Amino acid sequence: MALTYGTDEWEQAYVAEVAERQKAPRPYIAFSPEWIGLYEKAVQEDALYKEAAATWEGSVVLHVLAAPEVGIDEDLYLFMDLWHGDCRSMRLVPKEAGEAGDFVITGSMERWLQVSRKQLDTVKGMMQGKLKLKGDLPTIVRAVKAASRLVDIVADMDSIYPDELTPEQIEELRGWIVPLREKFGV
Amino acid sequence: MVTYLVGALLVALGGIAIVLIIASSKAEVGSGGTGELDVTMAEGVEDNGMAVMLAEMIKTNLTNKPERVKDFNKLKGTVWITAEDADVEMTMDFNKGSLTVRDGKVGKPILAISTDSATLMDLANIDIKFGMPYYFDETGMMVIKKLLKRELKIKGLLTHTIALTYMTKIMSVK
Numbered sequence: 001m002a003l004t005y006g007t008d009e010w011e012q013a014y015v016a017e018v019a020e021r022q023k024a025p026r027p028y029i030a031f032s033p034e035w036i037g038l039y040e041k042a043v044q045e046d047a048l049y050k051e052a053a054a055t056w057e058g059s060v061v062l063h064v065l066a067a068p069e070v071g072i073d074e075d076l077y078l079f080m081d082l083w084h085g086d087c088r089s090m091r092l093v094p095k096e097a098g099e100a101g102d103f104v105i106t107g108s109m110e111r112w113l114q115v116s117r118k119q120l121d122t123v124k125g126m127m128q129g130k131l132k133l134k135g136d137l138p139t140i141v142r143a144v145k146a147a148s149r150l151v152d153i154v155a156d157m158d159s160i161y162p163d164e165l166t167p168e169q170i171e172e173l174r175g176w177i178v179p180l181r182e183k184f185g186v
Numbered sequence: 187m188v189t190y191l192v193g194a195l196l197v198a199l200g201g202i203a204i205v206l207i208i209a210s211s212k213a214e215v216g217s218g219g220t221g222e223l224d225v226t227m228a229e230g231v232e233d234n235g236m237a238v239m240l241a242e243m244i245k246t247n248l249t250n251k252p253e254r255v256k257d258f259n260k261l262k263g264t265v266w267i268t269a270e271d272a273d274v275e276m277t278m279d280f281n282k283g284s285l286t287v288r289d290g291k292v293g294k295p296i297l298a299i300s301t302d303s304a305t306l307m308d309l310a311n312i313d314i315k316f317g318m319p320y321y322f323d324e325t326g327m328m329v330i331k332k333l334l335k336r337e338l339k340i341k342g343l344l345t346h347t348i349a350l351t352y353m354t355k356i357m358s359v360k
Contacts, residue, residue, distance in 0.1 A: 124303040127272045129235030137243045138250065138359035144307045 002185035005094045014091060014184060027158040029173065030116060031064060031076055033092055033180070035159060040090035042153050043080075049153065050085035053146035057083060058139070060150075061093075061101030067109035070162035071173035074181065077101075080150075094185040103135035113163055118155045122147055223248055223255070224284035231289045236269055236306075237276035241287045243310065244356055257352040259283040263296035265353060271302040280353075296349055298341035305329070305338050312358050319354040 003010040014033070021034040028035035043049055064076040077098025081088040098104065105122075107115070111130050114120035123144060125131040133140065140147065165173065180186065225245055231237045248255050261280040268275040268291075277293065279286040301309075308329055313320040320326055332338040343350060 121271075121303065123307055124269070124272045125235075126239060127236035127269050127274050127303050127306075129233050129238070132235075133239070136246060137239060138246050138310075141243065141307055141310050141359045144304075144311070 002094075002182060005097050005185055010184065017180070017184075027160050029165070030113070030159045030161050031072075031078065031092075035157075036078060036090050036092060039154065039157060040087055042157060043087040043090070043150065046149065046153055049087075049146060049149045052149050053082060053085045053143060055084065056143050056146055058102035058135075060147075061098045061104045062112065063098060063104050063106040064112050065106065065108045067162065069170075070109060070165060071170040071177065072109060072162065073174070073177075077186070092180075092184065092186040101135075103133065103140055105131055105133050107131040109162060113161050115151055116154045116159065116161065118151070122151055223258070226284070226286045228286055228288040231276070231287055234274060234276055234289045236267070236272065236274045236303075237287050237289060240267070240276065240278070240357070241285070243359065244285065247356060247359060254355050257355045258285070261349060261352040261356070263346065263349050264293045265297045265299070265349075266291050266295035267299045267306070268301075269303045269306055270300055296342050296346045297353060299339070301332070301338040305332055308332075309338075309354070310357050310359050312354055313360040314355055314358050317355075319351060319358070 003013055018033045018037040021032070022028075022037055024034065026038075028038065060080045060082055062078040062080070064072065064078070066072055066074050075095065077093050077095060078090065079093040079098055079101060080090050105126075107125065107130060111120060111125060115122055115125065115131075120130065122131065126133055162170075162173070223245060225241055227238075227241060244258075248258055258280075259282055262282050263280055265278045265280065266275065267278070275290055277288040277291055277295065279288070279293065299306075299309075308325055311325045312329060313323055313325065321330055329338065333340070333343075340350065
């Protein structure tokens with residue numbers, strides 16, 4: 001039975017899971033909990049982001065649509081709790097929590113990987129309809145520099161992208177992601 | 187040379203701003219109001235991310251800043267916008283209190299704006315001070331420089347200045 005999101009138990013178990021998974025050698029697979037843990041730390045330590053997001057208030061959720069071809073059989077929701085230049089946490093969260101984020105940006109795995117590789121600018125992606133934004137648009141437009149910085153940080157990270165995985169690695173990913181979803185309800 | 191041109195353009199914009207403030211204050215008598223916001227998305231526009239975004243931005247802006255509804259109510263004419271890097275274009279038909287948003291280029295625009303996606307965001311970040319677009323801060327200066335470098339092209343800049351001012355005000359998220 002899944003732990004209840006929002007409880008201390010869930011939070012402690014998630015943090016422990018990330019710590020355990022981060023014992024594996026780097027780089028990590030993009031959007032995995034261990035990779036998200038590194039991303040969280042990178043944002044927390046980034047002076048440029050702190051400056052650009054000094055007035056930012058609200059959570060941002062990256063909604064990655066299911067991509068069975070790379071082992072992601074259900075949608076993923078990466079919840080970023082951002083406040084006045086600080087990144088309070090980044091977590092994979094259950095769908096209901098993800099959908100309730102202040103700003104939800106939705107795209108296919110292919111689009112998010114293009115963004116991560118800096119092949120697709122986030123604003124351009126939204127204008128082309130490749131990424132969809134739900135939330136107060138003027139607020140995010142005012143913070144466009146902070147959003148760009150979040151993407152730049154991802155691009156600077158050493159990552160294994162899901163579309164680079166071999167068929168065996170994809171099956172291995174399925175092997176750990178299913179129990180992870182069951183445990184955390186994500 | 188560029189500094190001189192920026193200076194000259196700022197002085198010109200300052201002059202236009204003064205004229206517009208006077209015109210606007212006169213026009214306000216008997217006009218303005220905060221009637222129903224009539225924004226229609228034409229068929230086929232739903233896949234145009236830029237059109238959906240800008241329409242949504244205008245609606246949210248006018249809801250959050252009802253004092254700008256009077257600018258929306260005065261604007262009449264067709265505006266065409268293209269984000270060249272994204273290869274997306276849209277048309278907005280303003281008709282004194284109503285807006286129809288269409289995919290592509292439709293009709294004869296009084297304002298034609300061509301630039302890249304990032305600059306469109308800069309345009310949306312132009313500050314509004316004393317009821318007028320403000321070009322004397324970092325974002326405003328950047329927009330002026332892009333105009334001079336032809337990275338931002340606005341057809342109708344001089345012939346439909348008042349329409350451009352209304353447009354800037356209702357688009358601005360500041």
